[in-house]
Amino acid sequence: MNWITKFIKPKIKSLFKKKSSDSKDTLWTTCECKNLVYKDDLFNNLSVCPTCGSHHKLTPEERFKIFFDNKEYEVLETPLPKDDPLKFEDTKKYTERLKKAREQTKQSDAILIAHGKLEGTNVTVGAQNFSFIGGSLGAAAGEAFIHGVQHAINNKNPFIFFSCSGGARMQESAVALMQMTRSVLGVNELKKANLPYIVVMTNPTAGGVTASFAGLGDILIGEPKAIIAFAGRRVIQDTVKEELPEEFQTAEFVKEHGGIDLVVERKYLRSTISTLLSILLKKKEAQAISTTDVATFEETVSKTSKAV
Numbered sequence: 001m002n003w004i005t006k007f008i009k010p011k012i013k014s015l016f017k018k019k020s021s022d023s024k025d026t027l028w029t030t031c032e033c034k035n036l037v038y039k040d041d042l043f044n045n046l047s048v049c050p051t052c053g054s055h056h057k058l059t060p061e062e063r064f065k066i067f068f069d070n071k072e073y074e075v076l077e078t079p080l081p082k083d084d085p086l087k088f089e090d091t092k093k094y095t096e097r098l099k100k101a102r103e104q105t106k107q108s109d110a111i112l113i114a115h116g117k118l119e120g121t122n123v124t125v126g127a128q129n130f131s132f133i134g135g136s137l138g139a140a141a142g143e144a145f146i147h148g149v150q151h152a153i154n155n156k157n158p159f160i161f162f163s164c165s166g167g168a169r170m171q172e173s174a175v176a177l178m179q180m181t182r183s184v185l186g187v188n189e190l191k192k193a194n195l196p197y198i199v200v201m202t203n204p205t206a207g208g209v210t211a212s213f214a215g216l217g218d219i220l221i222g223e224p225k226a227i228i229a230f231a232g233r234r235v236i237q238d239t240v241k242e243e244l245p246e247e248f249q250t251a252e253f254v255k256e257h258g259g260i261d262l263v264v265e266r267k268y269l270r271s272t273i274s275t276l277l278s279i280l281l282k283k284k285e286a287q288a289i290s291t292t293d294v295a296t297f298e299e300t301v302s303k304t305s306k307a308v
Helices: 002-025 039-044 060-067 094-105 139-155 170-192 233-240 251-256 266-307
Strands: 028-030 036-038 073-075 111-118 121-128 159-165 197-205 219-222
Touching (some): 028 039, 036 039, 121 139, 121 266, 170 197
Parallel strands (some): 197 219
């Protein structure tokens, strides 16, 4: 028994461990459609399955590389509040979860902000990393979003955001929920500055993120088959006591019922958003000219009145 315990079991464990650790170096990956996909083919197809069209999740860095002109961009340093304000602990300490998420993603928190050019237009872009505690919205993520808004306003850039989140971060309780109102106020400042704000909802966009800044874009775009929701499907089904359609809460279903404006494949996002920005920025320019004309007219009337 000692021989089995000391030699056989450790050997078996080491074999499984080696297999698991080497899995990152494999040439193939499995899609939701159960088909094996060659990793290079998936990468070259913008992480979209060539068989079923499933849009795989992207990290913010991966998103920026395929979105900005010539893959050129600069990641902005965003404020990082004090960790674990509530000293939260469940099966493990919240600080341990944060440490692990930072090691895995190489990010300080779930939201990353960058600036660069899209078809020659300066833009500020934000994205959420689902691998960072489900892309959840906490104090640091809220600060990052607001910092992105401020950068857009300071530089008169359109603000584009790629949402991917399960909602507010439960380990921060009311502190996380506060970020919903703060982010909404940030979006309001963008609108006051007359700057375009476009949101691309990727899979999944849910909970407090959907109910706050992700739902307030001038244009709301969903990636194909992305889940866009507030409450989960099972919660709603148990509440209404009715069987829900299979496509319920998908981007296509939400668009059909007026929740978003467009469903756009990943390969067309750059061209679609660039076209939308050209329209929105021309409208902004026209409004600015109109405001100037009104001011000039009022000044002329005032001078004429004085002369008379």
